[in-house]
Amino acid sequence: MTILKLSEVTLSHHYADLGDAFGTRIAPTPLENPHLVHVNPAVLQLLGVDESEADNPEWTQLGCGKKLFPGSRPFAMKYTGHQFGVYNPDLGDGRALLLGEIDNNGEPWELHLKGAGKTPYSRFGDGRAVLRSTIREYLAGEALTGLGIASTRALCLVGSGEPVVREKIESGAMLIRVARSHIRFGHFEHFFYTHQLQALQQLIEFTCARFLPEAQSLPASEQAEALLRYTVRQTAKLVAGWQSVGFAHGVLNTDNMSIIGDTFDYGPYGFLDDYEPGFICNHSDYTGRYAFDKQPGVALWNLNALAHALSAFVSTEKLRDCLEAFQPRLTEDYAALMRAKLGLQQEEESDQQLCADLLQLLENSAADYTLFFRALSHYRGERPAEALRELTPVGQHEALDQWLDHYDHRLERENSDCQQRNSAMLTANPKFVLRNYLAQKVIDTAESGDYRPLRTLLDLLQSPFDEHPHCETWAAAPPESGKHMPISCSS
Numbered sequence: 001m002t003i004l005k006l007s008e009v010t011l012s013h014h015y016a017d018l019g020d021a022f023g024t025r026i027a028p029t030p031l032e033n034p035h036l037v038h039v040n041p042a043v044l045q046l047l048g049v050d051e052s053e054a055d056n057p058e059w060t061q062l063g064c065g066k067k068l069f070p071g072s073r074p075f076a077m078k079y080t081g082h083q084f085g086v087y088n089p090d091l092g093d094g095r096a097l098l099l100g101e102i103d104n105n106g107e108p109w110e111l112h113l114k115g116a117g118k119t120p121y122s123r124f125g126d127g128r129a130v131l132r133s134t135i136r137e138y139l140a141g142e143a144l145t146g147l148g149i150a151s152t153r154a155l156c157l158v159g160s161g162e163p164v165v166r167e168k169i170e171s172g173a174m175l176i177r178v179a180r181s182h183i184r185f186g187h188f189e190h191f192f193y194t195h196q197l198q199a200l201q202q203l204i205e206f207t208c209a210r211f212l213p214e215a216q217s218l219p220a221s222e223q224a225e226a227l228l229r230y231t232v233r234q235t236a237k238l239v240a241g242w243q244s245v246g247f248a249h250g251v252l253n254t255d256n257m258s259i260i261g262d263t264f265d266y267g268p269y270g271f272l273d274d275y276e277p278g279f280i281c282n283h284s285d286y287t288g289r290y291a292f293d294k295q296p297g298v299a300l301w302n303l304n305a306l307a308h309a310l311s312a313f314v315s316t317e318k319l320r321d322c323l324e325a326f327q328p329r330l331t332e333d334y335a336a337l338m339r340a341k342l343g344l345q346q347e348e349e350s351d352q353q354l355c356a357d358l359l360q361l362l363e364n365s366a367a368d369y370t371l372f373f374r375a376l377s378h379y380r381g382e383r384p385a386e387a388l389r390e391l392t393p394v395g396q397h398e399a400l401d402q403w404l405d406h407y408d409h410r411l412e413r414e415n416s417d418c419q420q421r422n423s424a425m426l427t428a429n430p431k432f433v434l435r436n437y438l439a440q441k442v443i444d445t446a447e448s449g450d451y452r453p454l455r456t457l458l459d460l461l462q463s464p465f466d467e468h469p470h471c472e473t474w475a476a477a478p479p480e481s482g483k484h485m486p487i488s489c490s491s
Helices: 041-047 051-055 059-063 131-146 185-193 197-211 220-244 292-309 316-324 325-341 351-365 369-376 392-415 419-428 436-447 452-462 471-474
Strands: 023-026 036-039 075-077 081-083 087-088 096-104 107-114 153-167 171-179
Touching: 036 051, 036 059, 036 131, 036 452, 041 051, 041 096, 041 153, 041 171, 059 153, 059 171, 059 220, 081 452, 131 153, 131 171, 131 436, 131 452, 153 392, 185 197, 185 292, 197 436, 220 316, 220 325, 220 351, 292 316, 292 325, 316 325, 325 419, 351 392, 436 452, 452 471
Parallel strands: none
Antiparallel strands: 023 075, 036 153, 075 096, 081 087, 096 107, 107 171, 153 171
16 A cells, blocks of 8 residues: 655546536635644545645645645536525535545545635635634534544645634635545536536536446446435435434535535534434524434435436436435434444334334433433443433433333343443444534634644544543533524535
8 A cells, every 4th residue: 555745645637627517727816824723644544645744834835725736726616506495506616626636546535625715606705714614624524434424524724814704704714625526416406407418417427437337337327327326325324324423414405415425515513412303503594494303304305306407317217216215225224323322233123112212202301412322321221320310300210211111121132241232332322522512612712823622622523432531521511501502604
């Protein structure tokens, strides 16, 4: 395996090679007075770059747009999409540029510079990102990855002294996002609604060549069908993961949905604190369209929009058949994840009801979702199960005991070793998640120039199932003021 030095990194750009119909070549607008905030050693390893290169001062110039990797061809991608259910034709990379891709021993990874300035798709925006939003994305990619959920990640983060106006004046920043692909549902919608069917076929072939090589030799109609089936499977798996860990994306527009099922475009996301199925993390989501419990339905709605964009190649009957696979796959994947959280290795028909009863108990108790499952990971059938009682109000203790009775009987039928079960549950129920109040704590200190809390939280999120005994405060429930923090889409 070849490990590269930073000076040896050279990019190719197969997406830009598709042609002018797919976007616009444009140079980044560098930040003023840049400084390096952080380089992610874990992502360096992912890219096949020597981790010692995290200390290379060249990152400041690369991360702020002043210097480009050899072979880089900054490219603003054109796409459209449905935003809050309404089609918007005027979308595209309005503040980000696809730099190209690095090949790590046959595995390509795309680099995307976010906050790089205005592009033809900026509309009324300034093309910038701010330190607040880039920190949130930087952390979120590691948080989901650490939990075993597919996600884009970030390679490095650069701050600056450049003022950027949002709800208030903030500091401009850039990050280099890393993804297996930046192709969204909205890319396919763009070519469909503008009647560019040759380009649409070209995009289907490009995506299949990279992620479905077994479909490459198929006719166009069969390639499109294979791609949709793949995306349905990957999206179901993704949403099941979100629901199992209590993650709400916040803005599931079709332009924020990855064709390969990776978590994409972090904005006003949030992890559950108290278990609240209708949790809304985006303060602009006035109708609750993207509430936590609405995510499976919205994902299917978006898949329908993607299917419509592929209808020029695939019959209605086959499109319907593809989409009908979503709910069973989601249910199967979610059930498997929840059985793991409950320490169940065997499958029983009653497991769905056992899980539903527990979630109803957590909702009635307003219990902390993450802390409850972590405490359950230590449960040995001992009464009065004080750790669990401490997480539920007195008025729900009887309901808790009733549920534990059912749980005990279920465990008896499985006849599993208690110690082994607890150990397995501790690898399925994280101790640390990216609560919004923690993200804000890190942002506040970073805006004052102290990046140590950022590094600490990043380390915890990269190994969220470990105990980290000297970091208990990072695992604690938030204060009341830290719940339901208003998070906006502005960046």
